[in-house]
Amino acid sequence: MTFREKFKYYKQKNPKPGFEEVLDFSQLESNFKGISSRTSVCEPTDEDLSSLGLQEVNQWRIFELIDKPGLIFIRNPFTAAGQRLWVERSLTEYTKRPSKLNLDAHGDLEPNEDWWTVCCRDSDRSAVLQRKLRWATLGYHHNWDTKKYSESNRSKFPDDLARLSRVVIRTVLGLDEFVAEAAILNYYHMDSTLSGHVDSSETNLEAPLISFSFGQSAIFLIGGTSLEDTPTPMFIHSGDIVIMSGFSRLCYHGVPRIVPAPRTPWDENRTSSACSESSVNSQDKLANICDSWSTISDYIKTSRINLNVRQVSNCSETLLKEA
Numbered sequence: 001m002t003f004r005e006k007f008k009y010y011k012q013k014n015p016k017p018g019f020e021e022v023l024d025f026s027q028l029e030s031n032f033k034g035i036s037s038r039t040s041v042c043e044p045t046d047e048d049l050s051s052l053g054l055q056e057v058n059q060w061r062i063f064e065l066i067d068k069p070g071l072i073f074i075r076n077p078f079t080a081a082g083q084r085l086w087v088e089r090s091l092t093e094y095t096k097r098p099s100k101l102n103l104d105a106h107g108d109l110e111p112n113e114d115w116w117t118v119c120c121r122d123s124d125r126s127a128v129l130q131r132k133l134r135w136a137t138l139g140y141h142h143n144w145d146t147k148k149y150s151e152s153n154r155s156k157f158p159d160d161l162a163r164l165s166r167v168v169i170r171t172v173l174g175l176d177e178f179v180a181e182a183a184i185l186n187y188y189h190m191d192s193t194l195s196g197h198v199d200s201s202e203t204n205l206e207a208p209l210i211s212f213s214f215g216q217s218a219i220f221l222i223g224g225t226s227l228e229d230t231p232t233p234m235f236i237h238s239g240d241i242v243i244m245s246g247f248s249r250l251c252y253h254g255v256p257r258i259v260p261a262p263r264t265p266w267d268e269n270r271t272s273s274a275c276s277e278s279s280v281n282s283q284d285k286l287a288n289i290c291d292s293w294s295t296i297s298d299y300i301k302t303s304r305i306n307l308n309v310r311q312v313s314n315c316s317e318t319l320l321k322e323a
């Protein structure tokens with residue numbers, strides 16, 4: 001089946017598709033047909049693990065698809081508090097200026113308003129605004145029309161997300177040079193899809209792309225370098241990380257369906273004194289999370305967030321040549 005045929009199959013509402021063929025890494029214990037297990041190649045510091053909300057590396061389960069070399073899947077390596085931290089940042093921080101949002105073009109927000117603050121404070125506008133947010137871009141802002149990145153359309157990339165990306169790539173691939181320069185944050189609702197595409201706008205196509213997902217689950221299709229190649233369907237659950245490196249970096253992929261999460265790890269280990277959780281070190285930060293957690297938790301019950309991080313240039317010090 002071609003990419004389009006598989007996409008249509010998994011997208012269809014009536015009748016509902018069968019999920020028997022969908023790879024579920026949360027159910028795989030060891031080697032499974034077509035999949036190899038990998039081990040980490042480096043050890044992050046305890047400080048990195050705790051501030052990034054990651055579990056000890058001996059708990060990580062890392063897989064690679066044998067027929068898509070370089071497609072690496074890390075089964076949720078986050079702690080429950082870590083999941084809350086990244087969900088919270090994705091909603092409250094990364095949606096603030098200088099990020100660019102799809103909403104900017106719609107005139108739904110006044111220039112002095114930010115999306116999350118209005119969502120929390122204005123119940124009349126909240127439902128519409130929550131539904132309308134589909135993407136945010138950080139760092140080099142992806143230009144959806146020209147598909148080109150440019151120095152004149154660039155803002156500072158958040159340090160915390162850059163560090164998370166670098167630490168995971170170093171731990172799994174042993175690559176020290178990765179510099180996060182651009183991200184697309186995708187905000188999906190239960191009926192959202194993302195059609196098949198290849199991410200090839202980056203000047204540096206040798207650098208891996210890393211994506212983090214939280215909240216509801218997705219069926220993700222990873223195909224080949226041609227739309228004629230039959231794609232492999234897999235579930236991406238909350239906390240899972242996908243790295244597209246090597247051959248797989250230029251493979252077609254897309255999200256035909258969002259499915260209810262079988263588990264809600266972001267809600268685990270919360271006690272009434274959740275603010276004393278120790279895996280993330282800033283108490284102030286956690287106090288803030290606790291304040292707005294019920295709004296965040298309602299949002300994530302019917303949404304999926306994907307943070308899609310890329311290196312753009314060949315070397316972070318050189319500026320992109322303007323075409």
Ligand SMILES: O=C(O)CCC(=O)C(=O)O
Pocket residue numbers: 184186194199211213218220236253254255306308
């Ligand atoms: O949501 C996903 O898992 C994939 C998103 C993606 O492919 C992209 O943003 O380019």
Ligand SMILES: [Fe+2]
Pocket residue numbers: 197198199253
């Ligand atoms: Fe993509």
